Amino acid sequence: MFKYLLLGVLSAAALTAAVPASAPVYGLVLHGGAGVIRPETLPPGQEAQYRAKLQEALDAGYAVLEGGGSSVEAVIAVITILEDSPLFNAGKGAVFNADGICELDASIMDGRNLAAGAIAGVQHVRNPILLARAVMEKSEHVMLTGAGAEAFAKQQGFELVPNEYFHTELRRQQLEKVRKRETTPAKASAAILRPTDEKHGTVGCVALDRAGNLAAGTSTGGMTNKKFGRVGDSPIIGAGTYASNATCAISATGWGEYFIRLGVARDIAAQMEYRGTPLAEAAAATIAKVGQLGGDGGVICLDRAGNIAMPFNTVGMYRAFRLSNGETAVKIGR
Amino acid sequence: MFKYLLLGVLSAAALTAAVPASAPVYGLVLHGGAGVIRPETLPPGQEAQYRAKLQEALDAGYAVLEGGGSSVEAVIAVITILEDSPLFNAGKGAVFNADGICELDASIMDGRNLAAGAIAGVQHVRNPILLARAVMEKSEHVMLTGAGAEAFAKQQGFELVPNEYFHTELRRQQLEKVRKRETTPAKASAAILRPTDEKHGTVGCVALDRAGNLAAGTSTGGMTNKKFGRVGDSPIIGAGTYASNATCAISATGWGEYFIRLGVARDIAAQMEYRGTPLAEAAAATIAKVGQLGGDGGVICLDRAGNIAMPFNTVGMYRAFRLSNGETAVKIGR
Numbered sequence: 016m017f018k019y020l021l022l023g024v025l026s027a028a029a030l031t032a033a034v035p036a037s038a039p040v041y042g043l044v045l046h047g048g049a050g051v052i053r054p055e056t057l058p059p060g061q062e063a064q065y066r067a068k069l070q071e072a073l074d075a076g077y078a079v080l081e082g083g084g085s086s087v088e089a090v091i092a093v094i095t096i097l098e099d100s101p102l103f104n105a106g107k108g109a110v111f112n113a114d115g116i117c118e119l120d121a122s123i124m125d126g127r128n129l130a131a132g133a134i135a136g137v138q139h140v141r142n143p144i145l146l147a148r149a150v151m152e153k154s155e156h157v158m159l160t161g162a163g164a165e166a167f168a169k170q171q172g173f174e175l176v177p178n179e180y181f182h183t184e185l186r187r188q189q190l191e192k193v194r195k196r197e198t199t200p201a202k203a204s205a206a207i208l209r210p211t212d213e214k215h216g217t218v219g220c221v222a223l224d225r226a227g228n229l230a231a232g233t234s235t236g237g238m239t240n241k242k243f244g245r246v247g248d249s250p251i252i253g254a255g256t257y258a259s260n261a262t263c264a265i266s267a268t269g270w271g272e273y274f275i276r277l278g279v280a281r282d283i284a285a286q287m288e289y290r291g292t293p294l295a296e297a298a299a300a301t302i303a304k305v306g307q308l309g310g311d312g313g314v315i316c317l318d319r320a321g322n323i324a325m326p327f328n329t330v331g332m333y334r335a336f337r338l339s340n341g342e343t344a345v346k347i348g349r
Numbered sequence: 350m351f352k353y354l355l356l357g358v359l360s361a362a363a364l365t366a367a368v369p370a371s372a373p374v375y376g377l378v379l380h381g382g383a384g385v386i387r388p389e390t391l392p393p394g395q396e397a398q399y400r401a402k403l404q405e406a407l408d409a410g411y412a413v414l415e416g417g418g419s420s421v422e423a424v425i426a427v428i429t430i431l432e433d434s435p436l437f438n439a440g441k442g443a444v445f446n447a448d449g450i451c452e453l454d455a456s457i458m459d460g461r462n463l464a465a466g467a468i469a470g471v472q473h474v475r476n477p478i479l480l481a482r483a484v485m486e487k488s489e490h491v492m493l494t495g496a497g498a499e500a501f502a503k504q505q506g507f508e509l510v511p512n513e514y515f516h517t518e519l520r521r522q523q524l525e526k527v528r529k530r531e532t533t534p535a536k537a538s539a540a541i542l543r544p545t546d547e548k549h550g551t552v553g554c555v556a557l558d559r560a561g562n563l564a565a566g567t568s569t570g571g572m573t574n575k576k577f578g579r580v581g582d583s584p585i586i587g588a589g590t591y592a593s594n595a596t597c598a599i600s601a602t603g604w605g606e607y608f609i610r611l612g613v614a615r616d617i618a619a620q621m622e623y624r625g626t627p628l629a630e631a632a633a634a635t636i637a638k639v640g641q642l643g644g645d646g647g648v649i650c651l652d653r654a655g656n657i658a659m660p661f662n663t664v665g666m667y668r669a670f671r672l673s674n675g676e677t678a679v680k681i682g683r
Contacts, residue, residue, distance in 0.1 A: 129610045129642065135580075136494055156579045157606045160470055161495045163578025244497025245490045246469075253587045253612035272491045276463045278587035278615045285619035292623075308463065 040321030041225045042338030043076045043086075045069065045093050047103045048216035049268045049313035052331030054347045062347065065102055069335045069345045072096040076222060077337045086222035086230035086264070087125050087148070094121075094144040094232050097218035101183045103333075104216025106142060108183045109236025111190040117181035117236055120250040121147040122158075126229030126258035133158040133250040139175035140168050144234045147250075149173070157252060161244070186239070193240040215329070217249055219266025221258070221317040229264035229319060231256050231280070237271070247271020253281035260319060262287040263294055268332070269312010273305050283316060298324040374655030375559045376672030377410045377420075379403065379427050381437045382550035383602045383647035386665030388681045396681065399436055403669045403679045406430040410554060411671045420556035420564035420598070421459050421482070428455075428478040428566050431552035435517045437667075438550025440476060442517045443570025445524040451515035451570055454584040455481040456492075460563030460592035467492040467584040473509035474502050478568045481584070483507070491586060495578070520573070527574040549663070551583055553600025555592070555651040563598040563653060565590050565614070571605070581605020587615035594653060596621040597628055602666070603646010607639050617650060632658040 047069060054062045076093035080086070098106025109117040121143035122133035132151025135158065140146045149171045150159055159167050165175065217235035224230075233256045235249040248255035248271035255271070257280030258264035265280035273279075279301055286297035298316045305312060306328045313327025315334060325334050330348070337343040381403060388396045410427035414420070432440025443451040455477035456467035466485025469492065474480045483505045484493050493501050499509065551569035558564075567590045569583040582589035582605035589605070591614035592598035599614035607613075613635055620631035632650045639646060640662045647661025649668060659668050664682070671677040 124610075131610050136497075154577070155606065156577070157609045158580040158585075160578035160580055163470075163576065167577040242497065243488070243490070243501040244494035246492040246494055251492075251585060251587075252609050253585075253615060257612075272489065275491045275586050276458075276465050278591075278612065281587060281612045281615050282619070285616070286623055289620055289623035289626075 039225060039227055040339050041080045041223050042317070042321060042336065043073070043080065043089055043093065043220060043222040044315040044317050044323050044325065044336040045072055045076065045097070045218070045220040045334065046266060046268055046313065046315045046325070047097060047218050047333030049311070049327045049329040049332035050215045051329065052333065052347060054331070065333060065347065066345050068097070068100050068102055069333060073335045073337050073345065076220060080222060080224050083225055085226070086224040086228050087123065089222040089224065090123060090220045090230045090232040091144060091148060093220040094218055094234050095142050098142050098144060098234055103218045104236045105218040105234040107181050108186065109181050110186050110216070110239040112237070113240050113242040115190065116178055118241070119143040119181070119234070119236055120246060121232070121234035122250045122252060122256040123147045123151055123232040124230065124252060124256050124258040125151065126231070126260040126264055129259060131157050131252045133252060134160070134164040135246045135250040136161045136244055137164050137168070138178050139165055140173055141176045141180065144232055146173060147232070158250065181236070189239050197240065215268050215270065215312055217268040219256070219268060219315060221264035221266055221315055223264070223317055223319065223321060227260070227319060229258045229260055229317065231258040231264040231266050233266045248274035248279065251275055253278050255280060257281050257284055259284055263316055263318040265314055265316050267312060267314045269305065269329070270310040273308050273310025274312060277301065277304055277308065279305065279314060283314065287318070294318045294322045295324040299326045302326040302328055373559060373561055374673050375414045375557050376651070376655060376670065377407070377414065377423055377427065377554060377556040378649040378651050378657050378659065378670040379406055379410065379431070379552070379554040379668065380600060380602055380647065380649045380659070381431060381552050381667030383645070383661045383663040383666035384549045385663065386667065386681060388665070399667060399681065400679050402431070402434050402436055403667060407669045407671050407679065410556060414556060414558050417559055419560070420558040420562050421457065423556040423558065424457060424554045424564045424566040425478060425482060427554040428552055428568050429476050432476050432478060432568055437552045438570045439552045439568040441515050442520065443515050444520050444550070444573040446571070447574050447576040449524065450512055452575070453477040453568070453570055454580060455566070455568040456584045456586060456590040457481045457485055457566040458564065458586060458590050458592040459485065460565070460594040460598055463593060465491050465586045467586060468494070468498045469580045469584040470495045470578055471498050471502070472512050473499055474507055475510045475514065478566055480507060481566070492584065515570070523573050531574065549602050549604065549646055551602035553590070553602060553649060555598035555600055555649055557598070557651055557653060557655060561594070561653060563592045563594055563651065565592040565598040565600050567600045582608035582613065585609055587612050589614060591615050591618055593618055597650055597652040599648055599650050601646060601648045603639065603663070604644040607642050607644025608646060611635065611638055611642065613639065613648060617648065621652070628652045628656045629658040633660045636660040636662055
């Protein structure tokens with residue numbers, strides 16, 4: 016009798032620690048961009064810096080979920096940390112456009128009710144993901160752009176920052192490099208430069224909370240030397256960001272034009288919804304299509320059962336995940 | 350021997366005239382917006398004006414296809430006519446934003462190769478659909494916005510027009526009406542007004558050419574009294590516009606926020622692609638989802654076999670189609 020009781024207690028303890036199959040899994044996946052990223056070629060100390068920041072964001076997001084917070088709140092917690100870090104191409108440390116200005120795009124989607132918010136081309140909002148959330152929750156719109164989006168930010172009590180807040184020396188050098196390359200005779204005919212050998216440093220997060228709700232968010236500075244008010248996939252619902260409790264949550268990073276044309280995020284969810292394709296298989300199929308069309312990048316994906324997928328067709332992708340079943344990792348290369 | 354030859358000649362003539370089942374069908378569908386549209390309540394003479402303009406656009410697009418032109422060219426022919434007409438909320442006759450300015454969005458997609466172009470928030474481009482096409486064909490981008498998009502237009506040799514070119518007295522009156530309603534106490538708390546009883550006068554066209562290629566395009570002035578650089582679904586690839594030879598071509602019109610959240614155009618195509626759902630059934634299912642979420646509007650759809658669908662959950666939708674098998678109609682109400 017005593018023996019059985021003891022066993023029972025031990026089992027309960029073991030269950031609490033390891034999360035039994037019957038308990039809902041919660042957790043999150045994040046990315047800090049895909050591209051020509053090799054841990055071995057990063058400047059000394061940089062790999063450790065990236066890993067530490069990815070871990071910090073992961074921990075912050077996980078703490079929100081563990082404490083019973085919503086998936087939207089976890090996505091916000093993660094992305095604001097990555098935006099505030101100069102290591103990533105979002106918020107502080109965003110790339111410069113052709114005019115030497117940082118122009119920021121972001122979006123967020125709530126899988127519970129398909130509510131969504133997106134902003135494109137803002138220059139003075141410290142955390143673009145917070146403005147995207149305000150669009151979702153405080154307006155009847157989904158997408159606001161440019162100076163209009165900033166007027167909305169002001170109305171919502173956002174403190175605007177000078178564009179210089181976002182500037183970093185590294186991004187300035189990258190702009191100079193791209194400008195130089197663009198003026199070489201061989202490239203002069205190409206009105207707009209391909210981002211082939213730039214890192215795509217977009218950041219994003221997908222989360223599943225204890226209540227079983229999915230959310231996704233994405234934030235970016237876009238392409239170095241971008242012109243003409245170019246907008247990539249990050250603020251496009253269905254391309255760079257998508258979340259539905261019926262299927263999965265997705266955040267993308269990569270060559271935005273291809274991701275818009277293929278509607279990458281929605282394409283993954285649609286395969287699950289209409290063909291019953293498992294998440295990992297659907298995500299791999301969509302990234303394969305990106306490659307076939309000539310694009311590159313990656314996605315992070317999470318479904319309601321806690322399945323994750325992080326396929327990319329670039330050299331590397333900054334990424335991390337943590338699930339309540341104990342699985343966790345921070346990765347950079349393959 | 351003579352008899353057989355004669356039969357051969359007659360058959361060839363019959364083929365040219367009537368198009369047998371074995372010949373590829375070509376044709377197009379267009380819309381001029383969905384909303385509270387009842388032919389019987391239009392001002393005297395207006396129904397005839399609308400019908401005449403829809404017919405003119407239909408004939409122009411059909412002539413392109415009949416002459417062997419591409420589906421992209423047919424879409425352009427149709428939409429430029431509707432943009433140039435003050436009857437529709439696109440190009441000349443677009444609605445005013447909250448600042449009394451016309452701000453135009455448009456997109457186009459080529460089903461052959463999933464090439465796409467979109468512009469949002471332009472104020473000086475006479476035919477926004479032509480600029481969307483230039484983005485698709487002359488840039489490496491998919492979406493350009495605001496003043497940047499106009500800088501691209503200038504670079505491409507577009508003649509810019511003063512914003513006054515787009516202004517009409519009717520739209521001015523609509524703006525005043527909406528402004529007045531917004532300042533009544535009951536509505537004052539709603540920061541941004543719902544477009545519930547405004548017509549959605551977006552225009553669009555889907556076409557299938559003799560070579561079997563699909564294309565889709567959409568153009569709009571958006572919502573009366575819109576603020577904050579609001580962008581609806583019309584310039585969002587996968588929401589307001591989508592075309593793929595693998596499935597179908599779609600152009601949407603309606604309450605854009607819902608169409609973005611559901612990724613309406615891509616959702617219809619995805620049902621065909623991943624579940625084998627016939628076009629009409631897929632389109633009806635997606636429009637039902639729009640209604641369930643609280644939105645309204647409609648879509649025009651065309652697949653590679655020449656099947657068409659034009660579902661809407663509003664009172665009416667200006668629409669027309671013509672196929673090479675002889676089927677044609679111009680419709681306004683149910």
